Amino acid sequence: MYGALDGDSLTNIKYVATTTIQSRITEYHFSLEFCVTGHFLYQPDSEIDISSWNLPTNTPLADERFHESRLIDLLLGAEKLWELEAIAVLPESLHPHHQICEALYTKTTVQDSHGRIIVNLPFKDDSSRLGNSAEVARRRFYDSYLRVYIRITKSDSHGRIIVNHPFKDDSSRLGNSAEVARRRFYGMESRMLKFPELRSEYVSFMQEYQALGHMSLVTNPALHESRYYIPHHCVLKPSSTSTKLRVVFDASCTTTTQLSLNDLLLVGSTVQTDLYLHLLKFRLFQYTMTANVTKMYRQVLVDPSFRKYQYIFWRNSPDAELQTFQLNTVTYGTVSSSAQFTLLD
Structure with a gap:
């Protein structure tokens, strides 16, 4: 059997x-x-x-x-x-373009004084004709974003990467965001009181956030400057083996000017390939490995002068005073976060 x-x-x-x-x-x-x-x-x-x-x-x-x-x-x-x-x-005899490719490679490839290979782009026609293609337009947008990203990125004395928010528009266009964030916090807190176990996990998540230095208390919020309060709530994933509760930050919540933080940030281009191409790669090797980076986005710091756009309201207990905290790292929920992290290399 x-x-x-x-x-x-x-x-x-x-x-x-x-x-x-x-x-x-x-x-x-x-x-x-x-x-x-x-x-x-x-x-x-x-x-x-x-x-x-x-x-x-x-x-x-x-x-x-x-x-x-x-x-x-x-x-x-x-x-x-x-x-x-x-x-x-397939043997080479079955590839009709084999000899053409070999000749083209020989024609467009040279070596420098150090023996490194230098390859020219083998255009079959005038390369200026690419100017009207969607791919070139996408590439130009990506290069433009990359230049912005390089300009706003630096590192501290320990080699830790620090990024700014890549604003595509004037941040002063943000209106009042504190009131809606406060109302949404009170609503979330009221619902949490009905589910003590869920509320305990929420509080533990935020306490860890603070203990790791990923958020910190703001004693003097920038009330007379452009700023943004991000509402937050939790999502549950019971099947997760690591974190069943995650706190989600809503940077798309509009202010009194009907604009949100996400409305004013550069999005950047898509940073990952299509899922179909990812799956095809699994056919190229006999063994594959997958891994998960713990708190991936939160390994990248946000410049202190830009953390006023990552304010949140929080308190551990309804009996405590509602306080303003700032998120010190790249926040999942901002439209620029994915590109900010992925372009580090």
């Missing part, structure tokens, strides 16, 4: 068979031991429209009917997948 684990379910296997599989194109073959089951939990139920696909005519396919909806005959394990991936590399 064998047990086959499929996701969170367990399937009992009574029979095992050994068979030989051979390529229909080459002489390559191999033998594997298979578990025999009556069904798979997943079966393809729709066909893929490949009428617009430009498939190479000189490349033989392992399955010419791959786009059709058919029942699954067998599943191969990962231990054999990587061997098949390795032998599936």
Whole structure:
């Protein structure tokens, strides 16, 4: 009796068979031991429209009917997948552009006095024609943001990165934000009193925030200067193994001028690739690793002169005085936070 684990379910296997599989194109073959089951939990139920696909005519396919909806005959394990991936590399004779690419590389590549490779961009036409493309427009926006970011970034004596808020508009356009932030705090606090355990976790989260130096008490708030109070609330994620409660800061809350902090900040370009491309990368290696950086955004400091745009109201108990605190690090909830962190390298 064998047990086959499929996701969170367990399937009992009574029979095992050994068979030989051979390529229909080459002489390559191999033998594997298979578990025999009556069904798979997943079966393809729709066909893929490949009428617009430009498939190479000189490349033989392992399955010419791959786009059709058919029942699954067998599943191969990962231990054999990587061997098949390795032998599936096409020979140079099947690549129609191989010689062209080789000649182009030779033409556009030189070495400097230190032996380093220098590559020119191999334009097939006048490069000035790229001026109208969306990609160049996006790149120019990214470069512009990068120049702003470099100008507003520095480090302290310990090498800790310090950033400013990249305002795209005059910060004086921010109106009064204290009243709405105060009302939202009182509303949140009133709801928390009905759930003592949830309130305890909220208080613990904020106490840790302060103990780590990520927020600090403001004894003299900049009442006569441009400033911004960020409302906050909590979100619950019971499935999380690290932090089930997180405090979320709402920098999109509008002030009396109908503008929020996020309205005046540069967003920057998208810093991560498409999810689809991330998933494809997992097919390139036999082993992959994922990791989580604890309090990632909060490892980057905000310049003290810009922390007045990260005021919050807080108190540990309804019996205590409501006080103003400032967030000292990059705050998740501001539209510039992702680019501020990712562009550090």
